[in-house]
Amino acid sequence: MAVYTEVPDDALAAFLEGYDIGRPIACHGIAEGVENSNFLLKTTEATFILTLYERRVNPDELPWFLGLMQYLAARGLSCPLPVADRHGRTLRELRGRPAAITTFLPGKGAVAVDVDMCAQVGTAMARLHLLGEGFVAERPNSMGPQAWTGLLDACRARGDELRPGLVHDIGAVLARVLPAWPGVGNNPTLPRGQIHADLFPDNVFFRDGALSGIIDFYFACTDWYAYDLAITINAWCFDADHRFMPARAAAMTAAYRHVRPLEAAEDAALTTLATGAAIRFALTRLYDWINTPPDALVTRKNPLDYLARMEFFAAHLGQEFPA
Ligand SMILES: Nc1ncnc2c1ncn2[C@@H]1O[C@H](COP(=O)(O)OP(=O)(O)O)[C@@H](O)[C@H]1O
Numbered sequence: 001m002a003v004y005t006e007v008p009d010d011a012l013a014a015f016l017e018g019y020d021i022g023r024p025i026a027c028h029g030i031a032e033g034v035e036n037s038n039f040l041l042k043t044t045e046a047t048f049i050l051t052l053y054e055r056r057v058n059p060d061e062l063p064w065f066l067g068l069m070q071y072l073a074a075r076g077l078s079c080p081l082p083v084a085d086r087h088g089r090t091l092r093e094l095r096g097r098p099a100a101i102t103t104f105l106p107g108k109g110a111v112a113v114d115v116d117m118c119a120q121v122g123t124a125m126a127r128l129h130l131l132g133e134g135f136v137a138e139r140p141n142s143m144g145p146q147a148w149t150g151l152l153d154a155c156r157a158r159g160d161e162l163r164p165g166l167v168h169d170i171g172a173v174l175a176r177v178l179p180a181w182p183g184v185g186n187n188p189t190l191p192r193g194q195i196h197a198d199l200f201p202d203n204v205f206f207r208d209g210a211l212s213g214i215i216d217f218y219f220a221c222t223d224w225y226a227y228d229l230a231i232t233i234n235a236w237c238f239d240a241d242h243r244f245m246p247a248r249a250a251a252m253t254a255a256y257r258h259v260r261p262l263e264a265a266e267d268a269a270l271t272t273l274a275t276g277a278a279i280r281f282a283l284t285r286l287y288d289w290i291n292t293p294p295d296a297l298v299t300r301k302n303p304l305d306y307l308a309r310m311e312f313f314a315a316h317l318g319q320e321f322p323a
């Protein structure tokens, strides 16, 4: 369960006095999630999500995240809309943490992923990329390739507890991916803009089989659009035994192209980007695996899921994308 900071009733009541959203009826910690403390907040007016920002989120960047969500929601993307208080502020403080209230989105995160869902995600991701084009403020990707060597070093002492040779194996693939990354040396750059960068099944809601919304923009950043596609293929296009599902990836990519055609350089970079995306999630999961205290109210995610993806894509480095 991801609740790092509890919110007592009296603190919540005082906090809500600053808003015009009714009186609190109930406020429950939400089990899902990893990064922040989230609460389902019911008031006499409506249901909301209350988020207290923890650990990886840099408070100085919160206005960017909230601004992007506001921008995309105002242009028709179904994503949480930050709620302003009586003074027009969307970012506040509660229990010593930065805090915000957003609208509640109906639907549930994807559970049994299928080809049709992957196509819907491809369409929604391409729309997000196009809609974000007018949002000009940039946020560098704090979890991009420049962070990976440091993360690997931070895992070096204990990483092999999970699987012997694991740190070496990630390092070996990293050494091939970093020089091949778009924009490095003479490698071509790619179209870039605002990307979600964490478009996992738990962050995409469906209702009656139709994609109903996208949540959790707290890794969003300004980076290659095709990197978002690569992350999302990693997250959606493998089965429970970590076998690549080419039909899912083909459906996602085709649906994406239908809304935003990929340039030849993006196609050419996709295998490198997918390998890098697998490294990124293997590393952050490994770091969390090592550094999350056993009594923390959070379910740690398995780094080995992304090791398997890394190994799959690394076997295709230098070749066309395998779907
Ligand atoms: N706007 C929202 N509408 C409905 N449910 C939400 C919303 N935001 C978050 N949730 C719920 O909270 C859970 C955790 O949110 P998430 O943003 O993924 O947390 P974290 O950033 O901590 O990983 C989600 O899986 C979902 O159940």
Ligand SMILES: N[C@@H](CCOP(=O)(O)O)C(=O)O
Pocket (backbone or CB within 6 Å): 032, 033, 034, 035, 198, 200, 202, 203, 216, 281, 284, 285, 301
């Ligand atoms: N999606 C990441 C972890 C971040 O968790 P989220 O709940 O914010 O999506 C992963 O699966 O490693």
